[in-house]
Amino acid sequence: MVTGAMPPTSAQPPSEGTCDAMTTTAVPSKIRVEKVSFAYSNAEALRAVSLDVYPHEVTVLFGPARSGKTTLLRLLNRLTDLLEGTRRSGHIYLDGQDIFAPDVDVAELRRRVGMVFAMPIPLPMSIRANLTYGLQLKGIRDRALLEARVESALRAAALWDEVKDRLEDPASSLSGGQQQRLCLARILALEPEVILLDNPTSGLDPISTSKVEASLHELRQRYTIIAVPHSVQQAARIADRAAFMLGGEIIEVGTAREIFTRPRDPRTRDYVEGRFG
Amino acid sequence: MAIEQQAATQAVPVARRRRLRGETAAEALVRLSGISVIIFVVLVFVFLAREGIPAFFEVEAGNLLGTRWYPTVGRYGLLPLITGSLLVTAGAVLISVPLGLAAAIYMHELAPAWLREILKPLIEILAGIPSVVLGFLGMIAVAPLLREHLNMPTGLSAFAGSVMLAYMALPTIISVSDDAIDAVPRSYRDASLALGANHWQTVCHAVVPAARSGIMVAVMLGIGRAIGETMAVLMVTGNAARMPDGLSALFQPVRTMTATIAAEMGEVANGSVHYHVLFAIGIVLFLITFLVNLLASVLMLRRGTRRDQLLE
Ligand SMILES: Nc1ncnc2c1ncn2[C@@H]1O[C@H](COP(=O)(O)OP(=O)(O)OP(=O)(O)O)[C@@H](O)[C@H]1O
Numbered sequence: 001m002v003t004g005a006m007p008p009t010s011a012q013p014p015s016e017g018t019c020d021a022m023t024t025t026a027v028p029s030k031i032r033v034e035k036v037s038f039a040y041s042n043a044e045a046l047r048a049v050s051l052d053v054y055p056h057e058v059t060v061l062f063g064p065a066r067s068g069k070t071t072l073l074r075l076l077n078r079l080t081d082l083l084e085g086t087r088r089s090g091h092i093y094l095d096g097q098d099i100f101a102p103d104v105d106v107a108e109l110r111r112r113v114g115m116v117f118a119m120p121i122p123l124p125m126s127i128r129a130n131l132t133y134g135l136q137l138k139g140i141r142d143r144a145l146l147e148a149r150v151e152s153a154l155r156a157a158a159l160w161d162e163v164k165d166r167l168e169d170p171a172s173s174l175s176g177g178q179q180q181r182l183c184l185a186r187i188l189a190l191e192p193e194v195i196l197l198d199n200p201t202s203g204l205d206p207i208s209t210s211k212v213e214a215s216l217h218e219l220r221q222r223y224t225i226i227a228v229p230h231s232v233q234q235a236a237r238i239a240d241r242a243a244f245m246l247g248g249e250i251i252e253v254g255t256a257r258e259i260f261t262r263p264r265d266p267r268t269r270d271y272v273e274g275r276f277g
Numbered sequence: 278m279a280i281e282q283q284a285a286t287q288a289v290p291v292a293r294r295r296r297l298r299g300e301t302a303a304e305a306l307v308r309l310s311g312i313s314v315i316i317f318v319v320l321v322f323v324f325l326a327r328e329g330i331p332a333f334f335e336v337e338a339g340n341l342l343g344t345r346w347y348p349t350v351g352r353y354g355l356l357p358l359i360t361g362s363l364l365v366t367a368g369a370v371l372i373s374v375p376l377g378l379a380a381a382i383y384m385h386e387l388a389p390a391w392l393r394e395i396l397k398p399l400i401e402i403l404a405g406i407p408s409v410v411l412g413f414l415g416m417i418a419v420a421p422l423l424r425e426h427l428n429m430p431t432g433l434s435a436f437a438g439s440v441m442l443a444y445m446a447l448p449t450i451i452s453v454s455d456d457a458i459d460a461v462p463r464s465y466r467d468a469s470l471a472l473g474a475n476h477w478q479t480v481c482h483a484v485v486p487a488a489r490s491g492i493m494v495a496v497m498l499g500i501g502r503a504i505g506e507t508m509a510v511l512m513v514t515g516n517a518a519r520m521p522d523g524l525s526a527l528f529q530p531v532r533t534m535t536a537t538i539a540a541e542m543g544e545v546a547n548g549s550v551h552y553h554v555l556f557a558i559g560i561v562l563f564l565i566t567f568l569v570n571l572l573a574s575v576l577m578l579r580r581g582t583r584r585d586q587l588l589e
């Protein structure tokens with residue numbers, strides 16, 4: 001019965017095994033979203049959303065356009081703070097700590113929960129400075145340490161070989177795919193705990209896309225990852241756990257196998273099978 | 278039914294023909310105004326060249342490039358005037374750029390919305406104050422202030438001119454910089470904030486550098502306006518055509534190119550050497566302003582293409 005979306009899922013049995021194991025043994029969640037509602041000044045975006053995100057997994061948020069995926073990501077590191085006239089209720093906990101508590105250092109929170117945007121935005125400075133920017137703001141001055149972080153972050157983002165000889169060039173001189181990986185690298189340089197990826201392969205060619213997907217599998221060892229994929233197929237390829245979003249609500253959450261092979265909710269099933277408008 | 282259809286098929290061509298005629302007329306008018314602008318510019322330049330170029334034949338180069346401007350005894354050294362203009366303008370840049378940029382950042386990033394609503398139009402009004410009024414203000418308010426507090430024999434100096442020119446350049450610098458900052462996509466802020474920067478760090482390291490070329494244009498346009506300004510500097514710089522000697526010259530009287538033309542044009546005999554030299558000064562001034570404006574448009578153009586790259 002389930003057809004189109006299935007093959008990619010079956011391509012990754014090992015991760016599913018670990019994933020199922022994790023749900024049964026009660027691992028404490030890294031991030032807990034509790035009945036969060038959110039509205040922009042002119043539009044409601046999230047309605048009573050609850051979600052548990054577990055460490056060392058790739059959690060995927062997928063669903064049709066305008067379903068609130070980006071909004072939920074931006075709430076997790078409080079990038080929504082800047083907008084005026086927004087309304088929010090509910091709680092988000094990172095390691096059990098309420099991120100909206102008044103004593104939370106927002107800059108520190110954003111270093112722990114790094115975000116890679118759908119559109120790569122290199123800051124108007126050199127490639128190297130893009131990587132050291134966050135570190136220097138954090139107070140790291142030691143040149144050797146900065147150098148080491150630059151190299152390891154670029155290697156982790158599979159960009160080192162392409163840019164190692166031109167670190168002083170303006171970051172805007174990189175290609176779109178390289179810029180996307182630079183944005184990932186500059187988050188990795190901060191050694192965050194959680195990485196939020198909003199459509200990290202938008203505008204990338206298939207080869208770069210599979211590079212990024214492969215690096216996600218590696219990064220999962222060290223980080224907790226929440227990603228918005230660009231298609232159901234990609235969701236199925238990268239997810240350990242998936243949440244289907246629709247109209248600002250989370251319709252169904254489960255392990256990748258549950259969601260992509262035997263979804264319980266008919267709306268999830270329709271979307272996964274590509275029968276949704 | 279059939280009649281209606283017929284009427285419709287007839288009505289369309291008539292309406293179209295009428296519209297076409299209207300369009301042709303409008304197009305002709307627009308084209309005429311466009312061409313006349315070009316003609317006027319060319320005429321101005323031809324006139325300037327015809328009256329000014331003879332000076333380069335009547336006065337030998339050594340004299341023109343000399344440091345003494347005494348037209349009554351045949352010394353036509355342009356250097357004191359050119360350096361005077363540059364000195365006053367440089368002073369104006371030093372004053373107006375940091376102030377203007379700071380004001381733009383304040384307005385865009387820190388001021389509450391209601392204050393911003395008041396500041397924007399106020400600055401536009403500032404830009405509309407006639408320069409004679411500013412010059413008058415400079416004479417009765419700024420110059421005496423300088424004389425008392427800086428212990429100068431007379432407050433009328435290059436510095437007073439710089440202050441007045443800075444005052445005139447500020448509105449342009451502020452409002453064009455403000456637009457440039459406004460044009461920085463919000464995603465730049467997000468990118469910087471997501472790396473753990475606070476608002477202020479984001480403004481300094483991401484927003485302003487991203488608006489860099491727009492801010493350069495703002496400075497160019499502001500200075501372009503100030504450098505060709507006559508009245509304010511004529512009234513407050515003291516009008517002594519002497520060679521500036523180092524930084525202290527900023528606090529001594531100088532004379533700019535514009536002030537020289539304005540002050541002496543009324544007294545010279547039409548067609549005399551002095552008359553031609555004054556026009557030659559005009560040519561020099563024209564070239565300088567032209568270069569500044571050219572630089573501004575090149576920067577503007579570059580900014581345009583970069584924005585395109587960003588969007589694709
Ligand atoms: N900055 C904003 N101001 C006002 N409304 C917004 C803003 N950003 C998003 N919205 C609205 O919030 C709702 C959810 O948008 P969101 O961007 O979270 O959806 P999404 O699932 O990420 O969609 P997409 O797949 O298109 O990226 C939409 O109705 C959208 O119009």
Ligand SMILES: [Mg+2]
Pocket residue numbers: 069070071198
């Ligand atoms: Mg989105």
